[in-house]
């Protein structure tokens with residue numbers, strides 16, 4: 001399904017929000033340190049980082065909820081938080097207080113009334129997977145259902161720029177798939193989407209561009225493939241009843257994990273690890289060798305500071 005976005009179709013992505021030299025401190029401690037980034041129309045921009053890395057602070061500055069200490073920040077060429085920026089933006093934040101006395105459909109209709117060109121009601125409902133609970137009061141929603149409602153409210157205004165701060169937390173598989181479909185359709189209609197998530201699979205699936213934040217600084221930026229390629233690790237997976245310690249000493253191994261009956265080795269050099277592994281375990285079952293994914297890249301870059 002394609003959205004009838006009232007904005008023009010963006011065949012060529014253009015910069016719709018930017019930050020240059022952005023710095024923000026709380027009580028003398030830097031939460032964001034000299035950030036340069038550009039958010040483009042028709043692209044998903046994922047901000048990744050450990051707890052406290054600065055993701056929410058960055059979003060709050062783009063929304064005008066916080067002021068930068070230094071740097072130039074603009075949204076649609078104007079000051080973040082100005083009416084012109086707000087009318088074209090939507091946001092799903094981690095903290096939201098919703099009046100409990102309204103039904104889902106009343107929440108959506110209320111939010112639609114705030115915008116000059118709201119999204120069609122039925123589309124909002126479909127994207128958010130709320131078809132069967134339109135008459136439910138928000139106080140009766142489960143955590144995941146409340147997330148669906150917050151996503152619905154974030155897209156009510158047919159935004160050209162959408163901020164989603166950990167949107168899929170608490171969502172079940174079906175709701176998450178609906179969210180992902182909504183994100184893809186909005187992107188196809190030209191919306192620029194800023195996404196923070198701790199689910200790296202989500203960023204891997206959706207993001208055109210990723211920034212990796214550590215203690216407020218950007219330590220890596222690029223596509224998911226660029227970031228994966230910036231580490232040269234390989235994953236060796238097999239099933240074994242042996243203890244993890246038996247594999248930790250193998251050459252070039254930098255991490256060992258156990259999941260059920262499977263052991264997963266992360267190695268810097270598969271040619272050095274595999275021969276001794278096979279000679280010590282000639283009957284290794286379910287062996288597979290694959291490139292490291294975004295999660296391994298994230299962990300390594302985050303632990304090494306991206307050097």
Ligand SMILES: Nc1ncnc2c1ncn2[C@@H]1O[C@H](COP(=O)(O)OP(=O)(O)OP(=O)(O)O)[C@@H](O)[C@H]1O
Nearest residue numbers: 026027030031049050051052053054055056057058
């Ligand atoms: N209002 C505030 N007052 C003081 N310190 C703050 C405030 N907001 C954020 N911080 C600090 O700024 C840093 C960045 O916080 P932020 O919430 O942006 O991180 P985050 O990457 O969104 O984390 P998480 O993944 O846990 O949501 C943290 O050290 C946090 O404690």
